[in-house]
Amino acid sequence: MLEIEYWWLIALPVFFALGWLAARVDIKHVLSETRSLPVAYFKGLNYLLNGETNQAVDVYVDIARHHAETIELQFTLGHLFRRRGELERAIRMHQKLLVRRELTITQKQTAQFELALDFMQAGLFDRAESLLTELADTDYARQARIELLGVYQQEKAWAKAIETAQQLRDERHTYQHEIAQFYCELASQGALRSEPAAARGYLQKAVAEHRKCARANMILADLEINAGNIDAAIEAWLKIESQEPLYIALAARGLLAAYDAQGRAEDGTKLLLGLLRQYPELDVLDLAYERLLTEQGLLATHEFVRERLKAHPTMPSLRKALEAHLLVAPDDQKVELEVIVKLLHDATREQTMYRCTHCGFKAKQYFWHCPACAEWETFPPVRGT
Numbered sequence: 001m002l003e004i005e006y007w008w009l010i011a012l013p014v015f016f017a018l019g020w021l022a023a024r025v026d027i028k029h030v031l032s033e034t035r036s037l038p039v040a041y042f043k044g045l046n047y048l049l050n051g052e053t054n055q056a057v058d059v060y061v062d063i064a065r066h067h068a069e070t071i072e073l074q075f076t077l078g079h080l081f082r083r084r085g086e087l088e089r090a091i092r093m094h095q096k097l098l099v100r101r102e103l104t105i106t107q108k109q110t111a112q113f114e115l116a117l118d119f120m121q122a123g124l125f126d127r128a129e130s131l132l133t134e135l136a137d138t139d140y141a142r143q144a145r146i147e148l149l150g151v152y153q154q155e156k157a158w159a160k161a162i163e164t165a166q167q168l169r170d171e172r173h174t175y176q177h178e179i180a181q182f183y184c185e186l187a188s189q190g191a192l193r194s195e196p197a198a199a200r201g202y203l204q205k206a207v208a209e210h211r212k213c214a215r216a217n218m219i220l221a222d223l224e225i226n227a228g229n230i231d232a233a234i235e236a237w238l239k240i241e242s243q244e245p246l247y248i249a250l251a252a253r254g255l256l257a258a259y260d261a262q263g264r265a266e267d268g269t270k271l272l273l274g275l276l277r278q279y280p281e282l283d284v285l286d287l288a289y290e291r292l293l294t295e296q297g298l299l300a301t302h303e304f305v306r307e308r309l310k311a312h313p314t315m316p317s318l319r320k321a322l323e324a325h326l327l328v329a330p331d332d333q334k335v336e337l338e339v340i341v342k343l344l345h346d347a348t349r350e351q352t353m354y355r356c357t358h359c360g361f362k363a364k365q366y367f368w369h370c371p372a373c374a375e376w377e378t379f380p381p382v383r384g385t
């Protein structure tokens with residue numbers, strides 16, 4: 001009995017001491033955490049603001065190692081990894097987050113959305129698609145659809161792209177141009193697979209969606225040519241004038257070949273010159289020059305380009321005028337003129353390219369869908385603009 005009382009006399013102070021020590025250690029730990037965390041955070045933030053992503057990642061990886069409970073930090077890191085192109089690390093980070101039990105519903109959706117973005121950037125579109133589709137009834141629905149629209153375009157799944165764009169459309173963004181272009185893509189696929197009836201159906205839908213879809217009439221004209229209906233093809237091409245006249249430039253060669261095939265070459269040229277007078281911006285000067293040279297000879301062509309230069313004094317007009325001038329100039333002037341023409345060609349090389357108005361990408365070829373920024377109808381059909 002007495003032994004037990006003695007034992008208590010010793011044990012009690014020891015317990016008190018241990019409790020005091022534990023509390024102190026805990027408080028010290030918390031204090032050091034609250035002190036060290038903001039400093040490190042701001043250090044990382046500073047790196048981020050200076051665009052020094054690598055250093056920021058180092059700082060945040062270090063914090064994350066000591067504070068596994070900081071979920072938002074894991075999100076930041078995952079985002080940074082993706083931005084740095086370290087997709088494997090980003091995917092691992094978001095996958096780990098996704099299986100954590102303490103995540104709120106919103107955090108779980110965020111992790112799923114971020115993981116989908118990782119997969120997209122890694123080119124794993126099917127995986128991205130299934131994650132994004134699952135987000136359809138969540139707060140991420142709209143963002144997920146916007147990304148899905150990108151996935152479907154990458155996969156050339158145009159029917160799904162149309163459905164998604166229709167779900168996304170609102171007063172701010174009607175997706176009218178995009179949907180019409182998706183129908184045109186379906187029509188082109190149909191034409192390639194020798195399914196002209198299906199292709200025609202898609203083209204009608206394209207024009208119903210966007211009345212001014214010039215591309216629909218261009219594809220229709222090609223279908224008519226393939227079916228041997230030259231009149232119908234010409235009719236389709238001419239409809240472009242009432243849509244967006246400058247797009248005739250993209251169809252001009254086909255249109256004139258159709259006139260030639262009917263034995264109406266001169267009518268074709270006359271039409272072309274008439275259009276050029278009516279729409280001075282129309283990018284058909286090269287073609288008009290070629291036609292005049294073969295049909296009416298050097299003097300008429302020279303006269304035409306000189307008048308054109310007066311009426312529409314641009315670099316392409318000047319270039320053509322000099323080219324014609326070189327052909328009619330006396331021999332002793334040809335050497336200098338050749339140098340001038342060559343220098344002018346070099347100096348205005350950019351004016352022979354189509355340019356995306358959205359991202360500035362330049363190309364010799366015309367694109368309906370910019371290969372650089374993936375926007376639709378952002379290339380004006382006039383080179384050098």
Ligand SMILES: [Zn+2]
Nearest residue numbers: 356359370373
């Ligand atoms: Zn672009």
